[in-house]
Amino acid sequence: MKKHWSLLIMVSVVFLAGCMADKSVEENAIVQIVGYDVGEEERIRGTVSIPQYGKSEDKQAASELYLTVDADSTKDVEVEIQKQSSKPISIGKLAVTLYSKELAEKGLDDNVDVLSRDPRLSRNMFLGVVDGSAKDLIESGYTQDETTSKHLQGLIENNTLHNFPSTSLHDFLYAYYAQGMDPFLPLLKKRESFVELSGLAFFKKGLLVAEVPDSKIFTFKMLKENFIKGMQDLPFEGGTLMLENIGSNVDYSLTGPLDDPKFTIKVKLKAEVNEMAGVDRKATPKLAKEMEEKFVEYFNKEADELISLFKEKKVDPLGLGNFTKTRKGNFDLTQWQDNYSELDVDVQFDVKIIEYGIFS
Structure with missing residues (x-):
């Protein structure tokens, strides 16, 4: 008799779990790209792009919502962004994180600490340094059929199959915390109608200390891997x-x-x-x-x-x-x-x- 009751309870739990509410992408503000600049009074300026999904079956993103805030830290950026959003902010699908060169030259150690500790973030996420404003680069928009995050993710990923070495979050953190090794990130530059990978930025821990143009990256990659x-x-x-x-x-x-x-x-x-x-x-x-x-x-x-x-x-x-x-x-x-x-x-x-x- 006890076995029958146990089986009934297990079946009930399975059915109840299947009936639990599951929020769709339309009910969340899914952040796939975030950029950080130096804000006013030495604060951090964070900009995110949130795809706006239509109601058709293909769920293709027709537009993007850009939100920008000034905060005391990168962690506080998420809190401040939430105050501007009518939907819960979700960063579990964050694919690209960008830092302006101005910010990187001041040091990214606090930012890296946040990235390394947040279990929601994928270690396959790409990082990059923007030669200019990260906000301007994110808000420019480049194609009609894909989001800015997808475009930049594809740009970086495709080039790592060719001249550029791999620069995922995993690669950056490994070099950042290793003894006798320093990390590097791709340099991105906004042109009139497109974004290009213009070089590599080299860090001493979290501080940007040197950069080389794209013409030298082929040689660097041969020395590296x-x-x-x-x-x-x-x-x-x-x-x-x-x-x-x-x-x-x-x-x-x-x-x-x-x-x-x-x-x-x-x-x-x-x-x-x-x-x-x-x-x-x-x-x-x-x-x-x-x-x-x-x-x-x-x-x-x-x-x-x-x-x-x-x-x-x-x-x-x-x-x-x-x-x-x-x-x-x-x-x-x-x-x-x-x-x-x-x-x-x-x-x-x-x-x-x-x-x-x-x-x-």
């Missing part, structure tokens, strides 16, 4: 070549004592030249060899300039300190940071042109 795809235009004999990455591999090695280490970074790049403009020569093995030598010279120079910048700004986006920590006992972070600007780093590129595409 193995990858395929990606394209880079290169000068050659008064013209321009378009190099496509078929596959690149990077290998770090460390020699010498801990107080005087020497790094060797070897990058092997297999590439295809699929466009040649302004170079009046036929594709031959001799030309390929000349190209390879020029490419090695070019990338070695670019890499040396990047590493010199990192040492000058005392920022370690390549994670050389973290690499050392995993291979040397008694690693002292303070000593490492003191000696970082004098670190001996030898970069060696090996470029092989595997295929020729169509020359123009």
Whole structure:
């Protein structure tokens, strides 16, 4: 008899749970993108975009509602935004968080602490730094068939499959909290009718200390990680070549004592030249060899300039300190940071042109 009662109670609970009220997307203000700027009197200015869904079956967003508030902290922004919304604010689907460069240059440590502690936020969310106003970028609107958050999420995600390294919240937090490694984020810039990824912003903890233009990101990504795809235009004999990455591999090695280490970074790049403009020569093995030598010279120079910048700004986006920590006992972070600007780093590129595409 007890078994029958237990079964009846379990069935009742299941049916009752199925009857519980479930709020639809129309009944919530779903924030998918938020941007932060420096507000008045050194406060934080937060701007969100909330899709406004129609009543048709496809539930496509036809427009967006923009709300902007000034608050004492990023956490208070959500509270102040709620005061302007007739529906409960939901940030569980937040896909993109943006910070103005002005704010990032003041430091994002408090913001990062909030991001790392909030269980509602996905670690796959993208972060970015806006060269200009985050509010203006969010409110501009770019396409008729997708929201601003979807557009920017797709922009960042698509470029990480090519020249840009991954810059999700997970990647940022990992580098932020790791010893001997510093984070970086994509730089976004609003043009007249579109947004472009204009470079990378490098941080010392939460403080923006350096940036590089998009022309140098292909080289940085080869130094940072193995990858395929990606394209880079290169000068050659008064013209321009378009190099496509078929596959690149990077290998770090460390020699010498801990107080005087020497790094060797070897990058092997297999590439295809699929466009040649302004170079009046036929594709031959001799030309390929000349190209390879020029490419090695070019990338070695670019890499040396990047590493010199990192040492000058005392920022370690390549994670050389973290690499050392995993291979040397008694690693002292303070000593490492003191000696970082004098670190001996030898970069060696090996470029092989595997295929020729169509020359123009």
